[in-house]
Amino acid sequence: MLFNSGTFIVFFAVVLTLYWLLRDYRLQNALLLVASYVFYSAWNWKFLFLLMASTIVDYIVGLRMNKAATPAGRRMYLLASLSFNLGMLGFFKYFNFGIESLAVLLQQIGLTPHLPTLYVILPVGISFYTFQSIGYTLDVFRRKREPIRDPLVFAVYVAYFPQLVAGPIERSTTLPPQFEKPRTLTGEDFRIGSEWILLGYFKKVVIADTLAPMVDYVFTHPRDTSGIVSLVGIVAFALQIYGDFAGYTLIARGISRWMGIRLMQNFRRPYLARSPRDFWTRWHISLSTWLRDYLYVGLGGNRKGGTRTYINLMVTMLLGGLWHGARWNFVLWGAYHGVLLVICHALGVGKGETRARPVVVLGQIALTFLLALGGWLLFRVASMDQLGAIVENIATNFRWTPDLHFYVRPTLTMFALLVAYHVWQEKRRDEFILLHANQWLRFGAYAFMVLTIVSFRFTPVAFIYFQF
Amino acid sequence: MTISMRAWLRNLGKGLLVLIAAGVAAEGFLRLVVEPESMLRLGFTPGVQVPDDAFGFAFKGGYQGYMRDRDGVFGVPLALDANGFRLANANRRPGPRSSVVLIGGRSMMFCFGLLDRESVSGQLAAQSGHALEVQNAAWVGVDLYRMWHLFRQRLEGDRSWRVAVIGVYRETPEGFMDVPADFRRPPKPVPAEVFFRWKDGNVIWPMGVPLQTLLGRYYYRSFVGYGVLSFVDEVLGKLGVRLVQGSEEPEGAGEIAADPKALGLERYRGFLRHMDRELARHGTKMLVAFLPGVNLPPGYYDELAAAVPEGIPWLDLEKELGGRLSDYRSISNGHYGPEQARLIGGRLSQEVDRLLEGGMAAPRPAAPPEGAERGVR
Numbered sequence: 018m019l020f021n022s023g024t025f026i027v028f029f030a031v032v033l034t035l036y037w038l039l040r041d042y043r044l045q046n047a048l049l050l051v052a053s054y055v056f057y058s059a060w061n062w063k064f065l066f067l068l069m070a071s072t073i074v075d076y077i078v079g080l081r082m083n084k085a086a087t088p089a090g091r092r093m094y095l096l097a098s099l100s101f102n103l104g105m106l107g108f109f110k111y112f113n114f115g116i117e118s119l120a121v122l123l124q125q126i127g128l129t130p131h132l133p134t135l136y137v138i139l140p141v142g143i144s145f146y147t148f149q150s151i152g153y154t155l156d157v158f159r160r161k162r163e164p165i166r167d168p169l170v171f172a173v174y175v176a177y178f179p180q181l182v183a184g185p186i187e188r189s190t191t192l193p194p195q196f197e198k199p200r201t202l203t204g205e206d207f208r209i210g211s212e213w214i215l216l217g218y219f220k221k222v223v224i225a226d227t228l229a230p231m232v233d234y235v236f237t238h239p240r241d242t243s244g245i246v247s248l249v250g251i252v253a254f255a256l257q258i259y260g261d262f263a264g265y266t267l268i269a270r271g272i273s274r275w276m277g278i279r280l281m282q283n284f285r286r287p288y289l290a291r292s293p294r295d296f297w298t299r300w301h302i303s304l305s306t307w308l309r310d311y312l313y314v315g316l317g318g319n320r321k322g323g324t325r326t327y328i329n330l331m332v333t334m335l336l337g338g339l340w341h342g343a344r345w346n347f348v349l350w351g352a353y354h355g356v357l358l359v360i361c362h363a364l365g366v367g368k369g370e371t372r373a374r375p376v377v378v379l380g381q382i383a384l385t386f387l388l389a390l391g392g393w394l395l396f397r398v399a400s401m402d403q404l405g406a407i408v409e410n411i412a413t414n415f416r417w418t419p420d421l422h423f424y425v426r427p428t429l430t431m432f433a434l435l436v437a438y439h440v441w442q443e444k445r446r447d448e449f450i451l452l453h454a455n456q457w458l459r460f461g462a463y464a465f466m467v468l469t470i471v472s473f474r475f476t477p478v479a480f481i482y483f484q485f
Numbered sequence: 486m487t488i489s490m491r492a493w494l495r496n497l498g499k500g501l502l503v504l505i506a507a508g509v510a511a512e513g514f515l516r517l518v519v520e521p522e523s524m525l526r527l528g529f530t531p532g533v534q535v536p537d538d539a540f541g542f543a544f545k546g547g548y549q550g551y552m553r554d555r556d557g558v559f560g561v562p563l564a565l566d567a568n569g570f571r572l573a574n575a576n577r578r579p580g581p582r583s584s585v586v587l588i589g590g591r592s593m594m595f596c597f598g599l600l601d602r603e604s605v606s607g608q609l610a611a612q613s614g615h616a617l618e619v620q621n622a623a624w625v626g627v628d629l630y631r632m633w634h635l636f637r638q639r640l641e642g643d644r645s646w647r648v649a650v651i652g653v654y655r656e657t658p659e660g661f662m663d664v665p666a667d668f669r670r671p672p673k674p675v676p677a678e679v680f681f682r683w684k685d686g687n688v689i690w691p692m693g694v695p696l697q698t699l700l701g702r703y704y705y706r707s708f709v710g711y712g713v714l715s716f717v718d719e720v721l722g723k724l725g726v727r728l729v730q731g732s733e734e735p736e737g738a739g740e741i742a743a744d745p746k747a748l749g750l751e752r753y754r755g756f757l758r759h760m761d762r763e764l765a766r767h768g769t770k771m772l773v774a775f776l777p778g779v780n781l782p783p784g785y786y787d788e789l790a791a792a793v794p795e796g797i798p799w800l801d802l803e804k805e806l807g808g809r810l811s812d813y814r815s816i817s818n819g820h821y822g823p824e825q826a827r828l829i830g831g832r833l834s835q836e837v838d839r840l841l842e843g844g845m846a847a848p849r850p851a852a853p854p855e856g857a858e859r860g861v862r
Contacts, residue, residue: 227518230559237823241562241600420551423560427518434514457503464507465514472515472524472712 018059020268021221028056029272036276042199046169049196049276053178057141060182064140067105072175074101075150079157079164079171091158098154102147109143114343142182144340148307150175153189155311162190170196177278179269183262185283185303192280200277210274212452212463217267219466222473224260224431228253231424236397239406244415247407249424255386255393256431259287262301282448286439291381292366293357293388308337319362326362331355341396346404350395357388508709515708523553524708525684528597528625528817529563532686539638540631541675542688544569544624557816558598568639571595571621574607578616583647583841585609586620586640589632590652593776594623596826598816603823608830609650614838620644623652626681626690630664631672633760646769648840650833651760654776658749658788661756668759695721750792758794770840773799774833777807779819800836802829 018025032052039045058065075098082094153174156162165171174193180186235242235250242250266283273280283303290296297305313333319326331352338351360366373381398404442450451462515524522530530550537543548565552558566572575582587594587606596604602611606619622636629651636649665672675681681688684705696718697704705711761771773793775786786801793799806828813824821829 226555230523230553230555230557233557234559234561238600420560420562423520423551430514430517457499460500461503461507461510464504465511468508468511468709468713469514471716472511472709473519 018056020265021218021226024059028052033272033275037202042196043169045200045276046173046196049173049178050169050176053173053176053181056178057176057181060141064143067109067140067143068146068176071102071105071147071150072172074098075154075175076165076168076171078154080166082154082157083164095154095158099151102151106143106147109140111339111343145184145186146175146181148186148304148340149189152186152307152311156189165189165193167197179273180280183265183269184301185266185269185281186307187281187303192278195278202275202277206274206277208452209449210271212449213267213271213274215271215463215466215470216451217264217269217271218470219264220260220267221264223466223469224435225257225264227427227473228257228260228431231427232257232397235424236399236403236407239403239410242410243418243421244411244413245417245421246424247410249421249428251390251394251397251407252432253424253428254397255288255390256428256435258393258396259284259435260431286443288386288389288436289382289439289443290385290389291378292361292385293354294361294366296385296389297354297358304337304340308333308340312336323363327359330358330362334358345401346395346398350392353392353395357392512707512709515712519555519708520553521685521708522551522687523555523559525689525705525711526554527684527687527689528552528554529687533563533565534686534688536683537674539671539674540627540635542681543635545686552598554598554817556818557814557822561598561600564601568643569624570640571604571606572601573618573620574601574604574610575618576610576613576616578614580616582616582618584618584620584644585648585650585837586622586636586646587650587652588622588636589629590623590654590774590776591627592623592625592820593654593778594652595621595625597625597820599821599823599826603826605821605826605830605833608827609834609837610830612827612831612834614834615841617837618644626688628660628663629653629656630661630756631675633756634671637763641767646764646767648770648772648837649760649764650837651757651771651773652776653773653786653789655778655781656753656789658746658753658792661749661753662745664752664756666752668756694718695726746788750788753789754792754794757797761794761797771797772833772836772840773797774836775799775801775803777803777805777810777829779810779815781807798836798840800832802832806832 018028032048035048036045039048054065054068057068078094078098082091085091085094153165153171157164165174170193173196174187174189177187177192232250232254235246235253239247263284266280270280270282281303283301285299285302287296287300290299313329316329316332317325318329321329332355334355335348335351338347338349338354341347341350394407395404398407438450442448447453451459454462520530522528529552533545533548533550534542535545544565546565546567546569548563548569550563552561552563564572587609594605596606599607601607604621606621610617610619620640622632622640624632624635627635640646681690682701683689684702689705696714700714704714757773764771775790778785781803784804786803790799790801809828810821810825813828814822815825816822
């Protein structure tokens with residue numbers, strides 16, 4: 018059930034109506050749980066049992082851990098939770114990757130292996146809800162929060178449908194407390210929620226889905242296009258993945274807001290970042306902060322000297338890359354960003370808060386965007402062969418072709434629109450810039466978005482991050 | 486008029502002005518980011534088709550342009566030969582080259598959205614063990630009967646064809662009611678403004694879409710207008726509203742047929758026999774290929790397959806490959822993606838090779854369900 022499908026709109030209309038008809042927040046929680054399970058089952062009901070298993074295990078682990086008399090006992094429960102969640106994630110996400118990589122390795126040393134390959138289906142959203150669940154047990158272990166005693170609250174926290182399949186990965190300290198008290202819907206909540214939903218659909222339907230066919234063609238036919246087209250295709254992918262993922266997040270946050278529940282910000286104008294370090298404070302914030310708090314800090318962070326900091330950064334980013342999927346290009350993508358962060362730390366490049374002349378800022382933003390493009394190339398390719406073909410095409414076939422305008426015009430238009438909006442937000446330092454604008458400007462912008470969304474409304478395209 | 490009324494009217498006026506400005510901005514934006522053929526679902530850059538007295542429209546000989554669609558097809562180059570067919574695909578196997586032609590199969594055999602080398606005909610040539618040249622004689626939106634006559638008009642004497650693969654896609658027994666009883670008779674021209682309309686040298690099919698049928702070419706004037714009207718059409722379509730009824734009668738409609746399916750099947754059998762005989766006169770072997778599709782119901786071609794006359798080899802690719810197709814990505818609303826075309830081309834190449842080596846095609850699968858032959862006289 019995609020957010021951009023008619024089925025979801027009907028489903029959500031029913032859920033929202035019932036939600037506000039039920040005055041008691043406990044009944045609302047029960048409704049949210051049922052709705053979340055229905056939402057997940059619409060994709061594949063069999064994998065609902067995995068979601069339930071993860072819920073039951075971590076609920077019990079949280080309670081038992083709290084009662085454990087010794088640190089060793091607490092650690093044992095933590096290990097049980099990690100083994101279960103990471104084991105499940107590892108099996109569904111990395112089993113074939115491991116087997117196939119081993120087969121390639123053995124072939125390279127002259128052996129002909131006959132290893133079993135199970136074509137394991139990847140349960141949608143598994144990376145998101147297992148990380149959310151692991152975050153909870155780590156918080157209880159570190160005594161950052163008390164265990165959740167109400168099983169309904171915990172089950173809704175793990176399965177909450179607006180963010181179940183593609184995040185944001187919510188913290189146990191922020192989302193569950195909202196399920197433990199009555200919710201209200203103010204006019205402000207409604208307006209913010211509506212604007213986010215509209216912006217989200219615009220980013221998804223108009224920006225991401227329009228560029229998707231172009232990106233697909235450029236990446237699957239690197240030898241049939243010129244190097245300039247390949248380059249434009251990478252820029253288009255940068256816009257597509259932003260529109261797709263940030264669009265999803267905005268819709269998730271918007272529909273949550275309509276239910277009186279606040280989800281965390283996941284994107285903050287990432288292509289205006291002034292350094293790779295700054296980029297990671299703006300891109301997929303819920304994952305990058307999760308990795309920082311639960312992995313990087315756990316490894317020692319920057320508290321154990323320069324070399325150890327660099328190693329910790331590399332490990333964190335490599336695992337961050339691998340979190341996206343069992344493919345070598347994700348590992349490379351993680352390593353690439355790890356190296357960029359190490360260089361930033363070594364050179365003392367900060368998080369982009371320092372004052373500088375506009376031309377310098379512009380240069381920093383442009384350089385960071387170019388570096389991000391390198392990452393997106395690694396992220397998007399389906400194989401190393403494809404990567405080689407695209408790089409070769411850019412390096413050796415950089416020529417003007419008559420069909421170039423097909424690629425350049427939409428990419429530049431989308432880019433200009435997005436940058437203009439983000440610069441406006443950044444300059445005013447206002448996340449709700451449109452909401453605070455003159456009413457006629459606001460009305461015109463909303464009408465523009467509605468008209469373009471309706472005009473672009475074709476076959477719903479799945480969100481990219483559902484595969485992770 | 487009270488002050489509040491005046492203020493209300495002023496706001497209404499401002500609102501309308503802002504709405505118009507937003508509409509203009511949206512129109513400009515859409516025209517910058519989407520090409521007309523993609524936005525208006527034309528499928529091809531302008532000028533791919535021309536009016537044709539015999540067939541209503543035809544693909545333009547020597548066309549050079551692009552295929553484009555909002556669903557996975559972006560600027561795929563397309564060149565048509567002098568006859569308006571996709572360019573022939575040849576492999577580099579040594580030895581004298583045999584010519585194979587693929588007739589019919591609509592946009593699936595045409596392989597909308599695929600490069601020549603990725604298409605079924607390209608893959609058939611690439612995967613064959615013989616030196617082959619494969620000519621694609623399928624057009625988007627054109628049925629088997631019309632393609633057969635086009636083949637006879639434009640290609641039959643062109644080369645010495647060794648094998649003709651007859652592509653059957655989404656044909657039903659009832660559909661052959663539309664085929665004349667005398668198979669030498671050309672089909673009735675498809676009348677424009679009833680079955681299709683012209684837009685910048687491209688054919689569009691508005692049938693069954695209420696407002697599109699009603700408004701005709703005006704429907705395509707503005708991208709925003711098109712988008713909004715399409716949305717309304719979708720709603721009307723779901724409600725079953727038809728504002729204009731199609732009036733074209735099938736060829737066989739005048740005949741008294743107690744059982745239209747039986748008559749259709751009989752026509753179809755006769756038509757296959759006719760094609761086989763005509764091709765054999767020129768030394769061409771015929772193979773009937775029932776083409777798979779995404780989400781076709783199980784046993785979709787059973788009746789048609791059971792009705793293939795004895796001695797004509799056939800392949801039910803839907804039955805053989807239908808299940809495997811879903812492992813791969815399809816494009817443009819269910820058309821074959823590159824991997825799917827590779828699979829189909831590979832399977833066809835085995836049978837074509839067998840025919841070229843003098844054998845029959847694959848043995849018939851198990852007998853069709855009981856009763857399937859009942860309608861055949």
